[in-house]
Every structure is written in C-alpha cells, then in structure tokens.
Amino acid sequence: MSMVVTPLQQLIIERIRREGPITFADYMRMALYEPGHGYYVSGPARMGWEGDYFTSSDVASFFAHCVGRQLYQLWVLMKRPAPFVVLEQGAGRANLARGxxxxxxxxxxxxxxxxxxRSADIRLGQDALFSNExxxxxxxLISNELVDAFPVHIVQTRQSRLYEVYVAEQExxxxxxxxxPSSSDVAGYLERYHIPWAEFGDNWRAEINLDALSWIMQSARLLMGCGPRKRRGFLIAIDYGERASELYTINRRHGTLACYYKHQLTERPLARPGAQDLTAHVNFTALIDEGRRAGLRLHAFTTQRAWLTEMGIYDELERIRKRDFAVLDSERASDRGQIALLQWYNLRQRVTTLTDPGGLGSxxxxxxxR
Ligand SMILES: C[S@@+](CC[C@H](N)C(=O)[O-])C[C@H]1O[C@@H](n2cnc3c(N)ncnc32)[C@H](O)[C@@H]1O
Structure with a gap:
C-alpha cells in the first residue's frame, strides 16, 4: 500500500529521525500548530457546519446573549469600568464577539x-500561552473550547508502572x-490530583495537559495587569471536561483523546497530521488549583446547562415566543401559522442543543x- 506523505508528516518524520521519538504532546503541537501546516494555523478555518466541528457559538445567538448577560453582571460587580476590556482567547472566527x-x-x-x-487567536499569531503584556x-479573559485544544502528554500503565506515549517512525x-515519562511534571501529575492509577490495571491511559497549567498562570498574570492599583478581574473558561476525580477513573480506560475529521470521530491520532482536529477533555481541578496558586479565587463552577439557565436562556426563548410567535396561538392552521411553527421548532431545537445534558449542556x- 503506498502512502501519500504530506509535507507536515515529512517534517515530523525528519524531526524524529534527528531527535528520536517525540512525546505525543510534541507531535500534537506540530499537528495542530506547526506554522504554515498545523490544523489550526493553516488553510481555511474549519469550524462551523462546513468544517470538522461546530461549537456553541455556531449553534445559536442565545449562547452569545447569555455571555453578554454574564459580562453585564461582572461589569456591574466591577463598578462599571469604562472602557471595559474583554479579551477572548482562541476566538476562532469571532462569532462570540459579534453575538x-x-x-x-x-x-x-x-x-x-x-x-x-477584543478577539485573539493563534491563527492570527496571538498565542494565549505567550500573550505579551x-x-x-x-x-x-474569556475562552470557549480553547484549553481542550492544547497539546497533551499521554501516559499509560503497565505492570504497576507509569509510562509515557511517544511517537516514533519506521520507514x-x-x-x-x-x-x-519525559519530565517529573508528567510523572507526578496524577499524584497531584490523588488519582490511584496504580490500581487501574494494565494499559490504562490518560492525557496530561501541562499547557493548561501554564495558561492559567499566564492568565492570572494578565488579569493582575501592570498598574500598581489593585483591581478586580475575572476569567471565564467554557469547555468540556470534568474534575480530576471524574476524569481519571478506572472505567475510562482509553482516556479522552478525540480526533475529528469532517465531523467524524476517528481513532487514528497519527493519521493525517494537520488535517484532523485533536482534542482532550479538560481537567478542571487542575485549572482551579493552579489558578488558586496564581492568586485567583473560585467564583463559579457549573455545567453549561445550569449556567445558561441562570443566564436566562429560557426566559429569552419565552420572550421571543410571546413577541414573534403570537400567530401560533391565533392561526396555527394557516400557512403563516405553519411557517411560524417550523421557525419556532428550529429556535427551540437550538436551545435544546445548547443545554442537552448528553452534549453541549454537560x-x-x-x-x-482576582
Ligand atoms: C475549538 S476552536 C474554538 C473556537 C471558538 N472559541 C468557538 O467557540 O467557536 C479552538 C480555537 O482556539 C484556537 N487556539 C488554539 N490554541 C491556541 C492558543 N495557544 N492561543 C490562542 N488560540 C488558540 C484555535 O485556533 C481555534 O480557533
């Protein structure tokens, strides 16, 4: 079987030939972010219905409106500063800002x-891990599905020992x-969160996102600002993931690494580097603990479903129904009524998608x- 080797694959192979096997995190960093080739930094933006995946900001303006109401609350808490500077990292096509x-x-x-x-993205050379002052x-600081896109190390158990997964090449x-393990940070990570991995048997796998730790440190520093005056600041991170005790369990034996190619979940992270999205669930305990070490305090940690409800998504839906769909009560059987009914179902479905406990709602x- 002849294989077409893409330019990025070639670069990865050359690096391995030079340096020896590379960590999965190094591989993932090249696959997603290698300048000119990586999945996120080359070619067309791949989000949305046409791309490989879609996010909450694609599903409905309701999501952006809830973010707006959340920002309003925080703005009031901060005593209405003007200008009120919001920096979104990993903003993609800036849909959220628009909404x-x-x-x-x-x-x-x-x-x-x-x-x-302000919307920033690594596509435009704005790396959230190295944001200049x-x-x-x-x-x-706000982000939606940013941290899940950071490169992860992968560890695997074997005979009560912890090994790291590297990427090698042959022909x-x-x-x-x-x-x-490539570093003591990787080797000691699971202990930090009291995960009894040695009891999980052979071939149990987990992802370790060290960049998430650097990112929250960096974010805390950004919020501290440069001025001598002490002021408040907030960080909002929306993503899929769990607390460490729910993420690293005996039952989740293969970890959470997922590869997406044209909306299809694939199981071959080493295939098509640069052409498929790679992501892993976020360890929120790590973000909270490390954030605390950097001087931040927990304000809220909840599910998207509960948060959207609190931010009034259902109230908004009800207001729209009363304002725009009164025809449903008066003349449902007419053509106008039938069209309105379809539009109403569509709108309601979007809210259901955003709040679905088995999907975005979780x-x-x-x-x-601070
Ligand atoms: C899954 S997309 C989410 C896009 C958008 N937030 C949304 O909700 O539709 C992840 C985004 O994060 C960006 N990104 C990944 N790593 C980044 C980094 N280190 N700094 C800044 N942006 C990054 C990617 O380019 C991509 O646009």
Missing part, C-alpha cells in the same frame, strides 16, 4: 458603550512507543476572580 455586541447594543446600551471586546490589561510510518463553565 455579544449584537445583544448589547439594543439590550444593554450602557455596557455596549463601555465594552472594548497587554497595553491595556483586560478586565475579563516513513508513524507509530507509538512507550518509554519513561460542558463546564469555570469563572475565577
């Missing part, structure tokens, strides 16, 4: 006037090998403050 502004202009004109919402420190083919919303 928040569209909501704020008519619904919260005071916030709209103060709001300075901002000229204007943000009041709020131009990439394959996995196990070896000693995402977590973490808010930390």
């Amino acid at each position: 928040v502004r569209e909501w704020a202009e008519p619904e919260a004109p005071d916030l709209y006037t103060a709001l300075d919402y 901002q000229a204007v420190p943000p009041h709020v 131009g083919q990439l394959h996995e090998v196990l070896d000693e 995402f977590k919303v973490l808010i930390m403050k």
Whole structure:
C-alpha cells in the first residue's frame, strides 16, 4: 500500500529521525500548530457546519446573549469600568464577539458603550500561552473550547508502572512507543490530583495537559495587569471536561483523546497530521488549583446547562415566543401559522442543543476572580 506523505508528516518524520521519538504532546503541537501546516494555523478555518466541528457559538445567538448577560453582571460587580476590556482567547472566527455586541447594543446600551471586546487567536499569531503584556490589561479573559485544544502528554500503565506515549517512525510510518515519562511534571501529575492509577490495571491511559497549567498562570498574570492599583478581574473558561476525580477513573480506560475529521470521530491520532482536529477533555481541578496558586479565587463552577439557565436562556426563548410567535396561538392552521411553527421548532431545537445534558449542556463553565 503506498502512502501519500504530506509535507507536515515529512517534517515530523525528519524531526524524529534527528531527535528520536517525540512525546505525543510534541507531535500534537506540530499537528495542530506547526506554522504554515498545523490544523489550526493553516488553510481555511474549519469550524462551523462546513468544517470538522461546530461549537456553541455556531449553534445559536442565545449562547452569545447569555455571555453578554454574564459580562453585564461582572461589569456591574466591577463598578462599571469604562472602557471595559474583554479579551477572548482562541476566538476562532469571532462569532462570540459579534453575538455579544449584537445583544448589547439594543439590550444593554450602557455596557455596549463601555465594552472594548477584543478577539485573539493563534491563527492570527496571538498565542494565549505567550500573550505579551497587554497595553491595556483586560478586565475579563474569556475562552470557549480553547484549553481542550492544547497539546497533551499521554501516559499509560503497565505492570504497576507509569509510562509515557511517544511517537516514533519506521520507514516513513508513524507509530507509538512507550518509554519513561519525559519530565517529573508528567510523572507526578496524577499524584497531584490523588488519582490511584496504580490500581487501574494494565494499559490504562490518560492525557496530561501541562499547557493548561501554564495558561492559567499566564492568565492570572494578565488579569493582575501592570498598574500598581489593585483591581478586580475575572476569567471565564467554557469547555468540556470534568474534575480530576471524574476524569481519571478506572472505567475510562482509553482516556479522552478525540480526533475529528469532517465531523467524524476517528481513532487514528497519527493519521493525517494537520488535517484532523485533536482534542482532550479538560481537567478542571487542575485549572482551579493552579489558578488558586496564581492568586485567583473560585467564583463559579457549573455545567453549561445550569449556567445558561441562570443566564436566562429560557426566559429569552419565552420572550421571543410571546413577541414573534403570537400567530401560533391565533392561526396555527394557516400557512403563516405553519411557517411560524417550523421557525419556532428550529429556535427551540437550538436551545435544546445548547443545554442537552448528553452534549453541549454537560460542558463546564469555570469563572475565577482576582
Ligand atoms: C475549538 S476552536 C474554538 C473556537 C471558538 N472559541 C468557538 O467557540 O467557536 C479552538 C480555537 O482556539 C484556537 N487556539 C488554539 N490554541 C491556541 C492558543 N495557544 N492561543 C490562542 N488560540 C488558540 C484555535 O485556533 C481555534 O480557533
């Protein structure tokens, strides 16, 4: 069978030939972020219905409106600073920024006037892990599905020992090998969260996201700002994941690494580097603990479903029904009524998708403050 080797595959192979096997995290970093080739930094943006995946901000403006109402609450808590600087990291196509502004202009004109919402993304050379000190420190740092896209190390148990997964090559083919953990941070990570991995038997796997730790440190520093004056700041991170005790369990034997190619879940992370998305669930305990070490405090940790409910998604749906779909009560049988009914179902379905406990609704919303 002849294999087409892509330019990125070739680069990875050359690196392995030079340096020896690389950690899965190094492989993932190249597959997603290698300049000019990586999945996130080359070619068309791949989100949305046409791409490989879609996110909450694609599903409905309701999500952005809830973010708007959340920002409003925080703005009031901070005593309405103007400008109110919000920095979104990993903003992709900046859908969320657009949705928040569209909501704020008519619904919260005071916030709209103060709001300075900036969208950053590694596609545009703005790496959340190395953000330069901002000229204007943000009041709020926000991200949706950013941390799950950071490169992860993978560990695997064998005979009561913990090994790390490396990527090696043989005759131009990439394959996995196990070896000693690449650093003490990887080796000691699961102990930090009291995970009894040695009791989990052979071939149990887990992902370790060290970049998530650097990122929250960096974020805390950004929120501290550069001025001598002490002021408040908030971090909002929305993503899929769990607390450590729910993420690293005996029953989840293969970890949570997922590969997406054109909306299809595939099981071959080493195939098509640069052409498929790779992600892993977020360890929220790690973000909370490390955030605390960096001087942040926990403000809220909840599910997307509960958070959207608290932010009034159902109230908004009900208001829209009363305002735009009165025809459903008066003339449901008419053509106008039938069309309205379809539109109403569509709208309601979007809210159901965002809050579905088996899907987006189980995402977590973490808010930390300083
Ligand atoms: C799953 S997408 C989510 C996009 C958008 N937030 C949304 O909800 O549709 C992840 C985004 O994070 C960006 N990204 C990944 N790593 C990043 C980093 N280190 N710094 C900044 N952006 C990053 C990617 O380019 C991509 O746009």
